[in-house]
Amino acid sequence: MAYGNTLSALADPTRRRVFERLKDGPHAVADIARGLPVSRPAVSQHLKVLKEAGLVADRPEGTRRVYYIDPQGLGALRKWLDQFWDEALAAFQAEAERSAQGGGKDTQGRKHDK
Amino acid sequence: MTQTITIAPVRKTIQVKTSAAHAFEVFTAGLDRWWPKDHGIGKTPRKAVLMETRLGGRWYEVAEDGTQTNIGRIVAWEPPQRFVMSWDINSQWKPDTTVASEVEVRFIAEGANATRVELEHRKFERMGAEPGEKMRRDVDGGWPGLLEVFRAHVERA
Numbered sequence: 664m665a666y667g668n669t670l671s672a673l674a675d676p677t678r679r680r681v682f683e684r685l686k687d688g689p690h691a692v693a694d695i696a697r698g699l700p701v702s703r704p705a706v707s708q709h710l711k712v713l714k715e716a717g718l719v720a721d722r723p724e725g726t727r728r729v730y731y732i733d734p735q736g737l738g739a740l741r742k743w744l745d746q747f748w749d750e751a752l753a754a755f756q757a758e759a760e761r762s763a764q765g766g767g768k769d770t771q772g773r774k775h776d777k
Numbered sequence: 778m779t780q781t782i783t784i785a786p787v788r789k790t791i792q793v794k795t796s797a798a799h800a801f802e803v804f805t806a807g808l809d810r811w812w813p814k815d816h817g818i819g820k821t822p823r824k825a826v827l828m829e830t831r832l833g834g835r836w837y838e839v840a841e842d843g844t845q846t847n848i849g850r851i852v853a854w855e856p857p858q859r860f861v862m863s864w865d866i867n868s869q870w871k872p873d874t875t876v877a878s879e880v881e882v883r884f885i886a887e888g889a890n891a892t893r894v895e896l897e898h899r900k901f902e903r904m905g906a907e908p909g910e911k912m913r914r915d916v917d918g919g920w921p922g923l924l925e926v927f928r929a930h931v932e933r934a
Binding site: 744745747748749750751752753754755756757758759760762763 | 787789791792793794795796799800803804807810811812813816890894896898
């Protein structure tokens with residue numbers, strides 16, 4: 664479910680720009696809105712969606728709220744790569760051990776038995 | 778470019794019942810023998826995934842039609858202990874040498890027929906870096922592409 668939220672939250676180009684504005688650190692809504700072709704309320708709305716998706720978090724700072732990227736939200740990327748390498752390494756392990764034992768099946772003409 | 782987004786490296790360790798030399802050899806020169814068929818990046822259908830086993834060498838895919846797609850480049854080459862390669866893939870899961878994350882693989886001998894393989898994929902924040910001004914299609918940059926790949930991957934599983 665979390666991935667679905669992350670995906671849909673970042674699917675919108677403007678929202679992605681809002682998100683990317685936070686890459687260099689926390690910002691208040693007014694800062695984020697500056698330079699973007701959308702109104703401040705629209706930016707607030709985008710931030711709300713990003714927050715619900717777990718991509719940004721906010722905290723009070725004096726009289727205003729600042730928004731910042733929630734590192735946890737980027738966990739989707741990490742999680743995917745995690746699985747990617749798990750699968751790759753399992754395949755590697757199987758091949759390394761199979762070819763090391765020798766004898767067995769086809770090694771595509773590449774024997775490395777020492 | 779400030780890069781305050783940092784993402785913890787992915788670290789993996791597996792034990793392989795073979796020598797470090799053999800493990801290193803299979804991982805690198807033998808890449809095509811084990812690399813999962815669905816872990817492709819370039820044009821499909823894929824014919825092979827190969828590594829040029831030297832400093833500066835490429836890790837690349839060859840499609841059935843002969844098209845080559847570079848995945849990365851060897852930046853440290855110390856057989857049979859370790860190698861490091863740049864992983865020149867952006868968050869759209871497309872080749873892009875400007876955003877390289879980095880993969881290090883270490884082969885630690887624990888016996889004549891026992892090797893611990895440690896893999897670390899790091900510097901992901903480079904994948905999310907804002908594209909350089911002279912380059913490309915702005916709004917399509919960013920995380921969504923990779924997340925899309927992720928979703929497709931999960932759903933296929």
